[in-house]
Amino acid sequence: MMGVTGKLMxxxxxxxxxSYIVIAGSPPTCPAADISSDCKSDSGEWxxxxxxxxxxxxxxxxxxxNSLSFKWYNANEEILGKKMKDxxxxxxxxxxxxRGTGGDPFGSATKFWPWEDGTNSLAMAKRRMRANFEFIEKxxxxxxxxxxxxxxxxxxxxEESNANLDEVVALAKELxxxxxxxxxxxxxxxxxxxYMHGAATSSELGVYAYAAAQVKKAMEVTHYLGGENYVFWxxxxxxxxxxxxxxxxxxxHLARFMEAAVAYKKKIGFNGTLFIEPKPQEPTxxxxxxxxxxxxxxxxxxxxxxxxxxxxxxxxxxxxxxxxHHEVETARINGLLGNxxxxxxxxxxxxxxxxxPMDVAEATLVMLSVIKNGGIAPGGFNFDAKLRRESTEVxxxxxxxxxxxxxxxxxxxxxxxxIEDGSLNELVRxxxxxxxxxxxxxxxxxxxxxxxxxxxxxxxxxxKVPSAKQELAEMILQGAx
Ligand code: XUL
Ligand code: CO
Numbered sequence: 001m002m003g004v005t006g007k008l009m010x011x012x013x014x015x016x017x018x019s020y021i022v023i024a025g026s027p028p029t030c031p032a033a034d035i036s037s038d039c040k041s042d043s044g045e046w047x048x049x050x051x052x053x054x055x056x057x058x059x060x061x062x063x064x065x066n067s068l069s070f071k072w073y074n075a076n077e078e079i080l081g082k083k084m085k086d087x088x089x090x091x092x093x094x095x096x097x098x099r100g101t102g103g104d105p106f107g108s109a110t111k112f113w114p115w116e117d118g119t120n121s122l123a124m125a126k127r128r129m130r131a132n133f134e135f136i137e138k139x140x141x142x143x144x145x146x147x148x149x150x151x152x153x154x155x156x157x158x159e160e161s162n163a164n165l166d167e168v169v170a171l172a173k174e175l176x177x178x179x180x181x182x183x184x185x186x187x188x189x190x191x192x193x194x195y196m197h198g199a200a201t202s203s204e205l206g207v208y209a210y211a212a213a214q215v216k217k218a219m220e221v222t223h224y225l226g227g228e229n230y231v232f233w234x235x236x237x238x239x240x241x242x243x244x245x246x247x248x249x250x251x252x253h254l255a256r257f258m259e260a261a262v263a264y265k266k267k268i269g270f271n272g273t274l275f276i277e278p279k280p281q282e283p284t285x286x287x288x289x290x291x292x293x294x295x296x297x298x299x300x301x302x303x304x305x306x307x308x309x310x311x312x313x314x315x316x317x318x319x320x321x322x323x324x325h326h327e328v329e330t331a332r333i334n335g336l337l338g339n340x341x342x343x344x345x346x347x348x349x350x351x352x353x354x355x356x357p358m359d360v361a362e363a364t365l366v367m368l369s370v371i372k373n374g375g376i377a378p379g380g381f382n383f384d385a386k387l388r389r390e391s392t393e394v395x396x397x398x399x400x401x402x403x404x405x406x407x408x409x410x411x412x413x414x415x416x417x418x419i420e421d422g423s424l425n426e427l428v429r430x431x432x433x434x435x436x437x438x439x440x441x442x443x444x445x446x447x448x449x450x451x452x453x454x455x456x457x458x459x460x461x462x463x464k465v466p467s468a469k470q471e472l473a474e475m476i477l478q479g480a481x
Pocket of ligand 1: 147186279313341352
């Protein structure tokens with residue numbers, strides 16, 4: 001007869017055997033800090049979760065102290081008649097989130113994610129793609145953005161590069177399922193040495209042709225993946241010195257390249273919008289798509305204005321000496337607001353630091369423009385943002401995206417408050433009300449000729465100029481955030 005102790009002992013041994021059998025039969029879950037051989041296989045397969053211990057991020061409200069929860073972003077909550085997720089159409093940037101190493105101009109990599117094996121192999125590319133979709137699923141967004149060469153390795157020939165891309169894209173298509181799709185795709189035309197003088201603006205014909213072939217393929221795979229848009233960031237389209245540069249010829253070539261891209265897009269039935277992403281400098285001294293106004297001028301000059309919209313990146317805006325709000329608003333009033341690469345720079349660092357957006361006031365201003373635009377679809381908010389060099393834990397990837405999404409969500413909530421309150425609108429309306437008069441209306445209708453205006457100037461005498469009320473406007477903004 002077994003005593004109570006004996007029965008408990010039997011139960012303990014029995015349960016252990018059962019759990020051993022169950023565990024041994026199921027794939028191991030690889031913890032973030034472990035690069036054991038079980039978790040690293042040559043086939044590129046990865047057994048278990050990439051982000052163990054992190055489940056789907058939920059909205060817990062502003063009082064939550066859980067760093068792995070949303071405090072302000074509540075995907076299905078309606079703000080001004082639209083769900084938050086539809087105002088933003090958030091996207092994860094593959095190149096930063098899965099290819100960012102933490103390296104900067106002065107130092108090497110600081111990030112060693114457990115799923116990375118230190119190679120740029122095709123197998124590694126596929127494993128990374130699985131990590132990407134687990135992340136997208138857990139952070140709760142529906143979109144992602146990519147460069148051809150950051151999702152698949154360059155081959156020895158263009159044919160081999162295309163084949164590599166096809167293989168990774170086939171897996172991405174499978175992992176996307178029916179809900180997830182690219183917000184946009186693009187070709188990486190700036191890393192390889194062949195592009196040192198530019199791609200479409202290279203002085204070398206062979207490079208122009210190679211770039212065209214790369215864009216053609218990148219457009220095809222974006223289309224195949226159900227991508228909603230396609231981006232042209234002019235990586236090295238610019239110059240270092242005008243002494244050796246024929247700027248007029250290079251810009252003409254760039255326009256011809258864009259025309260060919262429009263023609264090919266139509267040929268393959270890709271209905272996505274084409275975006276140009278302005279940036280003033282870096283890597284070249286002077287990038288041709290300096291800012292929104294410069295890009296708009298280029299599109300108008302070459303008759304491309306109806307074929308493109310702009311992708312405004314906030315850190316590019318500040319590098320050009322503008323605020324993000326200025327660039328978004330410039331795009332909007334020109335009918336060109338297409339997408340926002342949501343990030344921010346550092347006021348003390350001189351380069352494109354691509355930090356996650358954390359400034360609620362700036363987010364509020366940007367959202368005011370987006371609301372005036374009626375939303376941003378078919379574009380969205382792509383987190384073209386990377387972890388700081390010093391942030392090295394896997395959970396930091398989540399925290400950064402959560403904080404960025406919460407910042408923009410606070411911006412949306414504050415902008416909605418400002419609109420519902422109406423006093424800022426009223427301040428602006430009053431500021432221009434003299435133009436609501438008969439003469440003002442004549443001017444706005446294009447009938448304000450100089451003789452008539454001179455007559456009015458004599459009649460009215462010295463104008464009384466009212467206050468601009470800037471501090472009052474800032475007080476109203478403060479009150480909403
Ligand atoms: C570079 C940049 C790019 C583009 C896509 O500053 O922003 O990542 O967004 O090529
Ligand atoms: Co960008």
